[in-house]
Amino acid sequence: MELKMTSKQINLCQVDAATNLQVPDRPCVHTDCTSLSEAALENKRLCRKHFIETCYSRLDEIDELVRQRRLCESVSESLRHFLTECTREVTSEALCAPQLNNLERSRLLHILLFAADLIGRLRRSERVPSLVPVRLINEPEKETWIEDTVTQDLSKHGAMIRCTHPHASGETLALVRLDTGDRAIVRVVWRKQDKFAQHKVAVEILNYSDFWHGRAEMGTHHEAPNAV
Numbered sequence: 001m002e003l004k005m006t007s008k009q010i011n012l013c014q015v016d017a018a019t020n021l022q023v024p025d026r027p028c029v030h031t032d033c034t035s036l037s038e039a040a041l042e043n044k045r046l047c048r049k050h051f052i053e054t055c056y057s058r059l060d061e062i063d064e065l066v067r068q069r070r071l072c073e074s075v076s077e078s079l080r081h082f083l084t085e086c087t088r089e090v091t092s093e094a095l096c097a098p099q100l101n102n103l104e105r106s107r108l109l110h111i112l113l114f115a116a117d118l119i120g121r122l123r124r125s126e127r128v129p130s131l132v133p134v135r136l137i138n139e140p141e142k143e144t145w146i147e148d149t150v151t152q153d154l155s156k157h158g159a160m161i162r163c164t165h166p167h168a169s170g171e172t173l174a175l176v177r178l179d180t181g182d183r184a185i186v187r188v189v190w191r192k193q194d195k196f197a198q199h200k201v202a203v204e205i206l207n208y209s210d211f212w213h214g215r216a217e218m219g220t221h222h223e224a225p226n227a228v
Helices: 007-011 047-067 075-092 104-123
Strands: 013-016 021-026 039-043 045-048 133-137 145-154 158-163 171-179 182-195 199-205
Touching: 039 047, 039 075, 047 075, 047 104, 047 182, 075 104, 075 133, 133 158, 158 182, 171 199
Parallel strands: none
Antiparallel strands: 013 021, 039 045, 133 145, 133 171, 145 158, 158 199, 171 182, 182 199
16 A cells, blocks of 8 residues: 655655664654754754763863873773764765754864774774883983983874873873883873873884884783883
């Protein structure tokens, strides 16, 4: 039997891009919000206002996690899934919504750029625990100091290191591998002082594509020298 929909019923429907089926409009799930949903995140339908707010809130959380560079593989995969969903919803749903004003459109486009940047940084921030003996040397135009220590975690493009010297974000240092003699220029991207008055420092390697020679992917562990 053929079913026909009235024009009023068609107007009350929207096309689900993933299934290509028409589904009724649903209200925003946000508490006390009476607006209709225009997009979805993590299986929750949201109106335009709350979609934008939720995107920014989650992206800011992910940004902080990436800055700390303490993401295990399962967490990274979960965050990557959200970022992919976020960009898909912005492009397929939110930006296609009727009567977008200039501010809303610019914020949605910024969310796209923000999410794309985080996806790239997330690939670079995945770390595995690995102890590699290293030497930190400050820039030559400053008062020279040298500190021998070990890495705590490795990624393909950086490392987490404990050291006694404080460092400012953006500061550049020389990093020497004591096991191979390889030398790289690194930039401090995150730092935090722990309860033992030591400093946890995340560095990004600027002039090597594979400074750890595959150990960041394999997670090979090395014992720290007794002298450190």
